[in-house]
Amino acid sequence: MSSEILWYANRATGAVCLVLFTVVVLLGIAVRLRTRLPGLPRFGTVALHRGLSLSVTAFLAVHIAMAVIDGYVDITVLDAVVPFVSAYEPLWLGLGTVALDLLLAVLVTSLLRERIGHRTWRALHWLAYASWPVALIHGIGIGTDTGTDWMTWLTVSCVAAVVAASGIRLAHSARASRRTPRSPAPHRRRSPHMTTTTAFTDVYMSPRLLAxxxxxxxxxxxxxxxxxxxxxxxxxxxxxxxxxxxxxxxxxxxxxxxxxxxxxxxxxxxxxxxxxxxxxxxxxxxxxxxxxxxxxxxxxxxxxxxxxxxxxxxxxxxxxxxxxxxxxxxxxxxxxxxxxxxxxxxxxxxxxxxxxxxxxxxxxxxxxxxxxxxxxxxxxxxxxxxxxxxxxxxxxxxxxxxxxxxxxxSAGTPAQPGSTLCTLHVPGREVRVVEAPFGLPLNRLLPLREASAVLVGGYHGTWIPAAEASQRTLDATDLGAGVLAALPTDRCGVAETARVLRYLALQSAGQCGPCLNGLPRIAAAFQALAIPGPQANTRQDVARWAGLVEGRGACHHPDGTARLVRSALTTFAPELDAHARGLCTASDLTPLLPIPNEAH
CATH class of the missing domain: 3.40.50.11540 (NADH-ubiquinone oxidoreductase 51kDa subunit)
Incomplete structure (x- = not known):
């Protein structure tokens, strides 16, 4: 391939890169502004933005290859990736290298978006805004077509489009920031007739959802x-x-x-x-x-x-x-x-x-x-x-x-963003509803020093030992209905679970074998375990029946019940051993968990 052809190819690909890069920046702004372009299907703007980003990369690779292959000037592969080391036009070529490196950082982090988290990806994605003007200056400084009418008009058009779109983007951001709610001052409100619903600044977060x-x-x-x-x-x-x-x-x-x-x-x-x-x-x-x-x-x-x-x-x-x-x-x-x-x-x-x-x-x-x-x-x-x-x-x-x-x-963790409402049950206190960010340690929501176990997720949730709970954080994967209940050391977790299982068995729809036969049998057996005395094979039977009902119901009711059963058998194993010897470590028989229409 002649040097003249390479020169023309380098000029052409450089101009195409400028146009495509400008369009990619404009589309990125359009995506942030939630703009749907006429004639495009749902998410068409996003797809076009991503597709043209890859096209820019392809044309940029050709542009660099043409410059390296062309022997008219001495540009090496190292010069193309390491800024300001070239012997030929070190400033202007170095700016092009900087633009390339910034663009590659955006592309690589986009591919790793799920691994690095949205917040990190979003911060690095702003490099695209820095890459475009650097690339533009590189083209003006080193391009042989600079000063020609067609290149001047092309450059002015690209600059005008990006400046106008950026202005619209900044105006939109300013309006959005004015609409963002201020965090109200924290309040405390306690009433025997009302669930507490406000946040406490030393533990949770400024309220988003609750008045x-x-x-x-x-x-x-x-x-x-x-x-x-x-x-x-x-x-x-x-x-x-x-x-x-x-x-x-x-x-x-x-x-x-x-x-x-x-x-x-x-x-x-x-x-x-x-x-x-x-x-x-x-x-x-x-x-x-x-x-x-x-x-x-x-x-x-x-x-x-x-x-x-x-x-x-x-x-x-x-x-x-x-x-x-x-x-x-x-x-x-x-x-x-x-x-x-x-x-x-x-x-x-x-x-x-x-x-x-x-x-x-x-x-x-x-x-x-x-x-x-x-x-x-x-x-x-x-x-x-x-x-x-x-x-x-x-x-x-x-x-x-x-x-x-x-x-x-801005709240929560990269993997589990945002906040959630939790219902907290602590003996001696009224039931409270609080808003907390994901990732918050459970020991900041519940007092665990005098607790033996914590129920996480509600009646289809799991019991975990208090020592384990003190090492855990608020996690969407096991939070279930948003219930967190601290069981004191003077209560019997086996008896609490038996009460819940009886309720769940009575609440089943009775439409499938697991609900019609399995859950009542499990509830009755667990009730027997809650009474101190010989257990025979009851504990093993309960574990086996829990495995049999799981995944076989018309809905997930048997699955949630089996989950609670298995966690209770593990967490309260020492208490079950004591019951088998005819003993119970509980000194307070007051129920912790609410059961509708339960006779005390």
Whole structure:
């Protein structure tokens, strides 16, 4: 290949790199502004941004190769990657090398995004803004076409486009920062008739979800505190939710973005308009977080419900609750939402909030779980694709829509961003609902020095020894219903578990073998273990039956019960040994965990 051809190829690829790099920067700004370009499908802007980024890399590789191969000037591979070492035009060529290194850093960290965390990736991604002007100056300083009419117009056009887009981006950021809520001063409020709902600054965080002071927020107070929410861009919202890393707060911790997209996709395949159900059932007796949230911040939940409905294209929205329906209907009457919301009053049962049972009840049937295939997201309320989303998740969604993914991720950990509501049970204290960031040590939420064990996640959760709990942090994977209960050393964990298992057996739907036969048998055997005396093979039988019921139910009720059983057999093994010898180490028989309609 002649030197002249290489020279022309180098000039051409340099100009193409400038144009493509400019377009990539503009598309990056468009993605941050949640802009959907005309004619592009959902997430088309993001896909185009990524595709052109790879194209820039390819043309840049060709551009560098042409410069190294061309023997007219002495440029080595080392000169192309190490700044300011070239004998030929060290300043201008060095700036091009700096731009290349910055761009490579952006590309490599993008490939490692899942490993390094969103916050680190976002910080490094800003290098793209630095790389573009450095590359531009490199081209002006070293390019042989600098000063020609066509190159001047091309350069001016690229600069004008990036400056204009950056100005729009900065203005948008300034408006968003003015809308971000100020952290209110901490309050303490205690009442024998009210769940404590405020945060304590020495332990938790400034409240995001809950109205400060334990006072319910009406619509005007809500809008004053959080500002308005825009419903107009579902694709932009989905991108922001994906970036935020929000997961469900109903127990499964499933990524909210994936759930929203799955319902939207199922709707498109089936040709049916989807339904959205806000799940505020909270059939878990030990949990009060959803009831507290709905009482103190109902409009945050209702905002999230409208946003979710808009994101999936729903034509129907419901809010399902056991208590507080009249209050929520009053809250709805204050609003002028684009999609009407119907309040559904649920019977007070443990399984009423199970997704398929909830879909059945909204459809006009009994609130009984059905088999897990097809899932509710494909065939739910009246056989339409249905999004069932916990009310706390929807409240987080409303905040993310206002303040963005970075704000949401400023709490929690890179792997588990954000905060969550927890119901805390400590003997001698009233039950409290608090908001805490993921990653917070459990010993800052519960006093563990006088505890023997902690129940994490509720009645479908796990018992863990207090010593182990003191080394753990708040973790979405095992938090379940958001319940944390400290069992004192003077209580019997076997007796507490027996009470819960009896309740769970009575609350089963009785539609499958594990619920009809397995759970009652496990509950009766565990009740026998709770009474000091000979155990024969009862402990081994309980462990074996727990394995038999798991994974065989119409819903996950047997699985959650088996999880609790196995953890109790392990955590309370010393107490079970004492019971086998006819002894019980407990000196206080007062129940810790609430059981509805239990006779004492």
């Amino acid at each position: 400060p002071g334990g006072t319910a927020a009406d619509l005007s107070t809500h809008e004053l505190r959080y500002g308005p929410v825009a419903y107009g861009d579902p694709d932009g919202l989905l991108r922001t939710v994906a970036e935020s890393g929000l997961t469900g707060r109903g127990g499964a911790a499933f990524p909210t973005y994936r759930k929203l997209v799955a319902v939207a996709d199922a709707s498109r395949r089936a040709g049916r308009v989807p339904v959205v159900v806000a799940n505020g059932a909270e059939g878990e007796p030990a949990s009060r977080k959803d009831k507290t949230l709905l009482r103190l911040s109902p409009h945050l939940v209702l905002d999230g419900l409208q946003l979710a409905a808009r994101a999936v294209g729903a034509g129907e929205a419901h809010l399902a609750v056991e208590d507080g329906a009249s209050y929520l209907e009053s809250a709805l009457a204050q609003r002028h939402d684009p999609l009407p919301v119907r309040i559904v009053r649920l019977p007070k049962r443990f399984l009423s909030g199970q997704a398929s049972a909830l879909a059945q009840y909204v459809s006009g049937n009994a609130p009984l779980p059905r088999h897990q295939r097809p899932p509710v997201r494909e065939r739910g309320v009246r056989k339409a694709p249905t999004l069932v989303q916990n009310v706390e998740t929807l409240a987080h969604l409303a905040l993310i829509a206002r303040y963005g993914a970075d704000w949401f991720r």
